[in-house]
């Protein structure tokens with residue numbers, strides 16, 4: 001690197017990147033500071049202007065981008081980066097283009113929705129997690145390379161195993177001995193097949209949109225991020241309070257949001273403990289509340305057997321939990337602030 005007058009290597013990805021990006025840069029020994037987390041727009045997609053600005057900053061320090069990473073389905077909200085624009089930019093600066101499609105990759109099986117991932121075909125490498133939307137058991141993460149020879153950039157051999165010419169992937173991967181997870185992926189592709197996966201993907205997205213409609217129509221809930229794929233986020237926030245909050249400035253809103261956060265956390269915990277229905281929970285910035293992270297319910301519609309009645313029951317149970325004393329006390333505090 002010194003010969004090339006290069007002071008380091010960096011990976012560029014949006015702030016919404018999965019935490020495994022940090023693991024990867026640790027493993028590569030590039031230094032956490034060289035994982036450049038680029039700002040996003042209000043819809044959690046990488047902001048191209050900020051990306052260019054980060055790139056200029058790197059050039060000034062003689063740090064070269066090793067890879068530009070686009071996300072096809074962020075873990076928290078299922079948003080997709082503008083992959084076509086990222087592919088253009090990677091070509092422009094001459095750097096490896098990786099797409100993290102761990103979650104969203106199988107969307108490609110859907111004739112209706114595959115266009116959402118336009119640009120992914122230009123990636124040099126793509127991650128897909130078969131244990132997510134290919135519905136096989138845990139631990140079937142994959143990385144696909146456009147150029148199969150790229151794999152030989154890293155190759156390890158031993159005299160007792162993985163001899164030259166061996167087809168064992170252990171010569172290229174971090175793990176040496178590995179279980180035969182490929183069998184499960186093969187079985188899924190053979191049994192569920194392209195049409196089956198298309199059905200699962202289409203149903204999930206349709207169901208998520210339906211749930212988003214139900215939340216929008218419900219007088220007690222606020223949709224925080226609408227589903228682009230089959231993930232959406234929302235919270236308990238009755239219509240009357242939403243109307244009041246829309247009139248408040250950001251400082252006043254910031255007195256109410258932490259109380260709503262406590263309600264979200266409390267409801268999610270109690271719902272999980274009761275064991276009848278379940279949604280997950282996270283904290284995020286959103287278009288509605290761009291200046292503060294808020295707690296939200298995160299719902300992933302991946303089970304084709306989930307019906308409208310089940311979704312209605314989830315909301316109903318959440319409303320019932322809000323009526324419990326501890327949660328009502330939090331609502332009282334909010335009412336005092338807005339009185």
Ligand SMILES: *Cc1c(COP(=O)(O)O)cnc(C)c1O
Nearest residue numbers: 018020073074075100102103129
């Ligand atoms: C799940 C996921 C990963 C990988 O996580 P694993 O726990 O190793 O499967 C990477 N990126 C995204 C966007 C993910 O959703």
